[in-house]
Amino acid sequence: MKITNLDFMNGSPEKKKIPDPCTMIIFGASGDLTARMLIPSLFKLYSDKLLPENFSVTGFSRKEMDSGTFRELMKKSVKEHSEEEFDETTWNKFEKNLHYFIADYKNPELYKKLLTEIELIESSNNTGGNRILYMAVPPDSIFEIVTNIGKSGLNKQVSDRSWTRIILEKPFGHDLESALKLNKNVSRCFSEKQIYRIDHYLGKESVQNILVTRFANGIFEPLWNRNYIDHIEITSSESIGIENRGGYYDCSGALRDMVQNHLLQLLGYIAMEPPSTFDSNSIRDESLKVFQSLRPVREEEVSKVVIRGQYVNSKIRGEKVIGYREEKGVAANSRTETYVALQLFIDNWRWGGVPFYIRTGKRLPTRVTEIVIHFKATPHHLFKSSKDIPDSYNMLVIRIQPDEGLLLKFAMKVPESDFKIQNVSMDFHYSDVTAESLPAAYEKLLLDCMLGDQTLFIRADAVEACWRYIQPILNAWKKDPGIVVYGYPAGTWGPECADDLIAGKEFMWRYPCKNLANDHNYCEL
Ligand code: BG6
Secondary structure: OOOOOOHHHHOOOOOOOOOOOEEEEEEOOOOHHHHHHHHHHHHHHHHOOOOOOOEEEEEEEOOOOOHHHHHHHHHHHHHHHOOOOOOHHHHHHHHHHEEEEEOOOOOHHHHHHHHHHHHHHHHHHOOOOOEEEEEOOOHHHHHHHHHHHHHHOOOOOOOOOOOEEEEEEOOOOOOHHHHHHHHHHHHHHOOHHHEEEEOHHHHOHHHHHHHHHHHOOOOOHHHOOOOOEEEEEEEEEOOOOOOOOHHHHHOOOHHHHHHHHHHHHHHHHHHOOOOOOOOHHHHHHHHHHHHHOEOOOOHHHHHHHEEEEEEEOEEEOOEEEOOHHHOOOOOOOOOOOOEEEEEEOEOOOOOOOOOEEEEEEOOOOOOEEEEEEEEOOOOOOOOOOOOOOOOOOOEEEEEEEOOOEEEEEEEEEOOOOOOOEEEEEEEEEHHHHOOOOOOOHHHHHHHHHHHOOOOOEOOHHHHHHHHHHHHHHHHHHHHOOOOOEEEEEOOOOOOHHHHHHHOOOOOOOOOOOOOOEOOOOOEEO
């Protein structure tokens, strides 16, 4: 589709809000997240003049280094991970705001020292006592850190006009029980208004656009229900394997790593009722209702409605690719799933009887996240007498990444034919209307936290509701070793039996590209 009206992006530039002066204190500052995501995002915000003038970052970690070395490391990482050309002059100004302290988070005494250091930075940088505490640490350390923060008083508001917020990274617990415990512990030191749980999927521009597609257009919403929609697919496939995260991933698996959080959040946006106002609580209330309406999975039906798989070695474009069990940090007999596909239902008025299919996996043929709305066929097939009728169901594909945009498929008469019908596409790509790359998720979320906007952050009740849905699946997998883990060759679309989830329908999963592996010996592990 050719977009001719460039007003879309080129109208008068929106005046962006600049947050209050503040300081960000990163726990786990020597880790990957800080180097790959946080500092590059902060630097981008700084370069775009979206950070307050008085701003500082204080890194806190056990690794021995001084602020100078920390700045050097961060500079190297920004050069490596930023898509923009590196601007040395801007960096030199930005890096003056970076500070680093060596400290063992297990030692409560050090928090008092840290507090003193932060107060000094706050007064020299004039940050008004506003603080963001960022937990870029392994999940099992959070409880201890939060307890120490509480004891040291670092969680307290410095004055009536200042604020203190905490950002938590996923995973928010390992199962329902640990999630409840984590929420309880964090809530001892912070109120829900201070807690910002990051799910980076909600920071993606194309995910926020789901709400606009649905609620700013009159044409979709009247059809957005069980009367017109046959089923909905949510796919998030990745071509990468688990990279160097074997230790974490082997204790997690695709269900915890992707479905419990990112993909259920997408479901929340796709399935929610229209919120009455566009504010953080209305929106989060509506997605919570979706999670609370998920039909509980009975443990005895898990093997039928949830398919799990694990990639095995294969060749992709002639290159040998190792199997999951050969990855570093993974047990040789691991049954952790690197692929999961499931069918679910939302038991409410809008969605009664409409199946939703979710699938995600590592080492699939391509990286794509998309939501496919499959509309029902017309009630009467007027053109069925014509031979060779192609599938004429309407389909709306919401492309989350890459190539963000929307694709609508509909039937047209083949010109000059005898009412022969073919499906055509109306295809909107964000890249057609802007040369700028879309803002990265972390930039959006960090800025929103500084601005005090919790809309795109996950509330405790939503985390718990999602775990409540996931828990019976985990229980069944744990209890019943008879539930198969299907091996699938790296570079293919996962276990073939995932197709059976949609069996009986005239549909298949949408396959955005073909298998890449040349070997198709699916097996049971
Ligand atoms: C992370 C998961 O939360 O999301 C990773 O831990 C996964 O395993 C990543 O690769 C996917 O994010 P994105 O933005 O690349 O789709």
